[in-house]
Amino acid sequence: MTESNGSILVVGSVALDQIATPFDNVQEVIGGAAVHFAAAASVLAPVQLVGVIGEDYPTSELDFLKERGVDLAGLEQRPGESFRWGGRYHYDMNTRETTHTELGVFAEFSPALPADFRSARWVFLGNIDPTLQLDVLDQIAEPILVACDTMNYWIEGTPDALLEVIGRIDMITLNDEEARQLSGSPNLARAARWIQDRGPRHVVIKKGEHGAMLFSEDAIFFAPGYPLEDVIDPTGAGDAFAGGIFGYLARFGRTGEDDLRRAVVYGCALGSFACEEFGPERLKTLSRQEVEERVRLFKELTHFEAHAT
């Protein structure tokens, strides 16, 4: 690994999750977009994390991130309770409902970047208030690539600020329903073009177990979900997916169409590993070799020749 491609900055939630699936349930497990993203990206490249936790957060559970080169200098600990989220998955493990959200100290999150975070080259603005996403972006000196994630709450509640973010970034990651809602188009190809027309060169639409689509200037790329036989917990898979994309980009330092396609496959690989255990547990022990082997399996999974050879 070379450091010359610069590090990744991620801002997003750091949470304690309660997760129920049809088969099991856990509570007070570490989670949040920034944790899942960092756990995935740090397999491939250095990460700087910006977020906030309360006094009750089990910080020692983030030691695995530090050991893998995640700089937690931007993780502020404040008086009060940590952000807590609860979700319950349905029978098919593809859909879920939120059972509770307690913002705690996250309600007054005001991200301030340590000085050496401002030179980050690869910036992922996790799913937070678009106004905060703009605050973070204003603090970055010279990024190579900036992406944001978002959700229906901001699409409905703060569309103007969200569109301002969208106008300033290179890539957006969002799921199919969010793309439809944001654009007002039921058709994903049209939805992606609508979003591209408002800023980002690259629109990445996440489709859960159905994979992901990358809409670039002249091309569309489709990567499938990995056909896992045991999906334990999909929580954070979308953030690990984004972490995989950024890990690839920062590791190799290139942003051509071929690289972006490969980055999306790395994203799908990381997203699939994330589902194999509760919380970020599987990502803790994940090696770069395991990621590369799964990328190879994605190649086998999708390869065909248009003509008999």
Added chain:
Amino acid sequence: MTESNGSILVVGSVALDQIATPFDNVQEVIGGAAVHFAAAASVLAPVQLVGVIGEDYPTSELDFLKERGVDLAGLEQRPGESFRWGGRYHYDMNTRETTHTELGVFAEFSPALPADFRSARWVFLGNIDPTLQLDVLDQIAEPILVACDTMNYWIEGTPDALLEVIGRIDMITLNDEEARQLSGSPNLARAARWIQDRGPRHVVIKKGEHGAMLFSEDAIFFAPGYPLEDVIDPTGAGDAFAGGIFGYLARFGRTGEDDLRRAVVYGCALGSFACEEFGPERLKTLSRQEVEERVRLFKELTHFEAHAT
């Protein structure tokens, strides 16, 4: 095109459809699994169609099939009304509800194969009563590959007969919900293996706009849906998909893993064309060159290298 690879036999419904989408609606358009399948497969190879229609069927609307080498000698016309089906699509065009089903002469369908249909080499048992699927299969002398489709109605109502069919075929095509229901497993990889253990070497799971998966003995293949900007009517896309698979297989006469993967992509191509107009309208004018061009676009859509080159 050579005839030496043998012709395709399809048995299934021949219907008059009433279709409502959020944008438009039509009624009394020709439809049914056998029509959509034959309209797709006949772009690539000769087809023999087995079905039943009432006295009210506008038979001249099937002339385009005859002109493309579809043998309608197995299409029986009986006193009574034709099978009618109605469906209404939801906003995302991926889900629909059935608004009416009038079986008419289809209720007493008893498929009898003309003598020269019995030598068909590629047999598709469309979604009908499994007992009738067995009747048809018993009349075929020496097929190379037999596939069946089915639906929740038969999975719930006649599971024993369905499992008997499944035990005698080489390939099954069914959608993701049907695979989950049939196997009792929410996980598609496990569902496919459950079905494979009961007979068919190849399980093809249709996922609508999300594409299709081919589970073979040692490999899984994933093909995406084509990102159409205008989906007019998805009715019959699953049957056109199966028609594309069979058209490819009968045209080239090979059933190796590489061929099956390519066949599934041909299926996805035909399924995507089927969505471009109401009923089988788009398939009427479709050329082999257009199919091959779209297969090439599928290659572009999914291609990546696992390593930078």
